[in-house]
Amino acid sequence: MTEPLRPFRKLPNVVALGGGHGLAASLSALRRLTDRLTAVVTVADDGGSSGRLRDEFDCLPPGDLRMALAALCGDNHDGRAWADVLQYRFGGEGDLSGHSMGNLLIAGLWQQLGDPVAGLAMVGELLGIRGRVLPMSLSPLTIEADVVGLDPQRPDELATLVGQATVAKTRGGVQQVRLVPGRPTACLDAVGAVREADHVVLGPGSWFTSVIPHLLVPELAEAIIESSAQRILVLNIAPADETAGFSPARHLEALADHAPRLRLDVVLADEQFADSDPHLSAYATSLGARLVVADVAMRDGSPRHDPLRLASAFADVIGL
Template sequence: MSIGFLRQALNALQKRSPLAGRSPSHSRTSHRVNQWFKWLSPGLSIKRWLLISVGGVLLSILGLAIWVKLTPIFWMLELIRGFLGAIANILPNYISGPLVILGGLLLLLWGQTRTVGSITQVLRPGAEEELIDVLLAHRRLYRGPKIVVVGGGTGLSTLLRGLKTYSANITAIVTVADDGGSSGRLRQEFGVLPPGDIRNCLAALADEEKLLTELFQYRFRAGDGLTGHSFGNLFLTAMSDITGDLERAVAASSRVLAVRGQVLPATLSDVRLWAELADGRIIEGESSIPKAGGKIVKIGCLPANPPALPAAIKAIKEADYIIIGPGSLYTSLIPNLLVSEIADAIAASVAPRIYVCNVMTQPGETQDYTVADHIRAIDNACGGRRLFDAVLVHKKSPSAQSLIRYAQQNSHPVFLDREAVAQLGRRIVLANVLYEDETGFVRHNPQKLAKVLLKWYSGAHHGK
């Protein structure tokens, strides 16, 4: 009889019981029985070790019997046989036998549960979740698909926050072209790669996300040289100095911070962006491009062909699913694809690939852009190659309050030009994945976005 069938039978008996749902102690007992059966779930490797433990007990008893020449064991067995014979005179063997077996199993389960409880108190003091629930969640997450997400900025960290509830096999490939704010100052003063986007991704993937985000986002308001710096940026800068480079710093930080997945810089080269505008101007620096106020016709970086991080290429080649975006088109997404090895690896991948289009246009980067314009910009930056199969577009328009707020900044919803997108050979995935705060600020909802992306992946994966 399978464990699942036995559990269903017990649940059915509990539902039929006239006392079901009435007694708190009965409810606690039902919960405890369910928790016991969880230990027998497939994939946890518990049943085999439990059987080996029972076998070890039996062998030890047999060895003891041989050692003492069976004399005490013989009289003990005689005593047990007499006791069982007395029980058999009262109850038939087909009733007493199963009852004794059930009693033995209950004692074994009780002992194992108390043992696990004692271990849990040491390993996870004060934790609300039971150890079995943690193990089941761990098994589910680490059997999840290998997802590679390419991007940067707040859009990437928002997406990671939702994806980490579906899989622990996540690799975030992040741009290192940032040269503004705290990251830019650290880049100039210490010669380190900008840690800002990596900091946000580490916080988003951490188990203690809320606390770590508050800590990493904390900015010093006083102190000679500290003002304006975030703690997370200083932490990663110090780790880079200790470990030797940003890749090792991020790996060490991930272990310390219990990060679910990995965060990788696209390259370890000191990359600087440049953009050619429609009026002929050449603007250098990631932070300067949006401020120039022109239409971008071409974008590149110096050095022109930076080497990719080998671990990033390996992750793309092994990926089950590749997601590009969301994020600022020219200053967060495309900088990763200017690393030609990364673009080549994505183009060669047979995994389902999707682009998450922004909800609103961005002044100085994508003003008046449609969904097809976003797609063309990515294709052009990669030499005309198609790096993704589908594009996810938000279905519902933001509220009037948000539209007014954004219109004041010359930002508007990205228009979906269906025919143009179809001509570009991309499938359209429409979904309501918007989060809007009380001030009218628009973001992707992490949970809704991740749910839609995993649903599309399941369909694309099984459709192959």
Template sequence: MSKPKIVVIGGGTGIPVILNSLRRENVDLTAIVTVADDGGSSGRLRSAVNIAPPGDLRNVLIAMSDMPRFYADILQYRFDEADGPLAGHPLGNLIIAAVGEMQGSTYKAIQTLSRFFHIEGNIYPSSDSPLTLHAVFKDGHEVAGESHIADYVGIIDHVYLTETETGNAPIASKNVVKSIMEADTIVLGPGSLFTSILPNIVIPEICDALLKTKAKIVYVCNIMTQRGETEHFTDADHVRVLHEHIGASIIDTVLVNIEKVPESYMNTNKFDEYLVQVEHNFKGLKNENVTVVSNNLLKLRDGGAFHDGEAVAREIIAISHRQEVKI
């Protein structure tokens, strides 16, 4: 049997967890990673060097590599706050920025570093240009910049992207559309709905490819709601928002965690953006015309609630090996 082709789309800290587990399976793996981050080290570098922000790409490079833990720790090393212009920059971000400047492209830099770190699979930034994420709220107010969205008190209606430098509509990176069209299974998330997942799929070419692909599309629903984004959202609300942005009901299967996060477990000082556990609305999910796979997908560590990468990977592999094909 040929390896199932699995494409994972997202960003932030969510998708590295499942990519690290999926890379150990007998699959042809591709990651498509958001480039709309404008905060922290990534934001400072994209302004200084005019490159796509490297932070999410760095995390994916590490997750998909079999490099020793010590090497990963070097790439993740963050300069001390007393280090002047270098303060707060992870070393890996600086390396990606340097190679990107050498080769004139973040896309080329990631392909070079993928070979350098012996990655089996593909990593593509969703666009080769830095993008600005715009959030339009229900009251009509608009906020530009991913790092500012959670600061406005309101309910997000929709998001869209522009190229930061030109203001034009974003263009997908090379091979992104091709990988979506050739995939057997496409995984959305896990990750922040409005700032990690949607910044990929609202790129017009990616949205169009998701509408046309014959691949099974799986959404890994978040475990916790997120301040300024998905407050009071159920799992069905997450799926509804994705379908509204895409313009059609394309998700075939939703993975939902049914294990309870212990009361008062979350370290609210460390994870202050996360609020409460996402509630289930199985009737709402049925109305979205999706198949629901519910299981214990929870992993508690470091005072936070995360997806168990191995458990999620097992479900994705099982879905990928099912024989039904879209018509």
């Protein structure tokens, strides 16, 4: 007698929003759970290679998009090889010094195709990525921040910092961030992906320059707020740079300050960071979320998520 066939279980449809190394960490974990994965990436970077290409060609900054593509590369030899090529950075002191190969490839495809989404899809095909990568907006954006504590003689004086690279490295206390232009148009593909998702993941990453900006794009923020998906917020392993000295609950407070209508379902925190703040569970509850504490940190002591441990935590939260 043959055994009955098990019912087919559809893989979850997951959208992860963020930028830089934080988003790459989420993608490296989530790709182990599903192929139905969309990365929505911030487009406000103005430093390094991305800033130079943005200034020269008036294009989206490609760096964070490149990192997301590399994180989703195919598991075969060709996929990994092309991911290494994408991440290669030129040395020396010439005009190409500091540029990554992937940034140049992406910017060149955008010049040729005139379509950022199509250009990213073409690179995705080259890498055999699991999922897709989209910008949060089709226009490059600028981050402005109101900061206190820059002048030791006037610690309460409010100053304005301009540019993602500047804000991300500030040692002042960031009070609020905004995007310029103030109500940017969202990438419609990204909005559609959020509306169709089963799970939406925010963070980890630079809080004011990679995570919160998604909530400052009106159409995208509305899609996140109205979504029937499970909304999962992943906290960083430890505060750093623009959130130096922040408790875990203060991270949630900053998010709520910028998106008062946002409600969460899960706040996922590393056990050591969570244990440092007795108020975290109560604050998570105030946002509608349950707190999930897990051991998700790298073992080398660096403030990074371990992809395998994070994948295990995501699997528990998603219900796989």
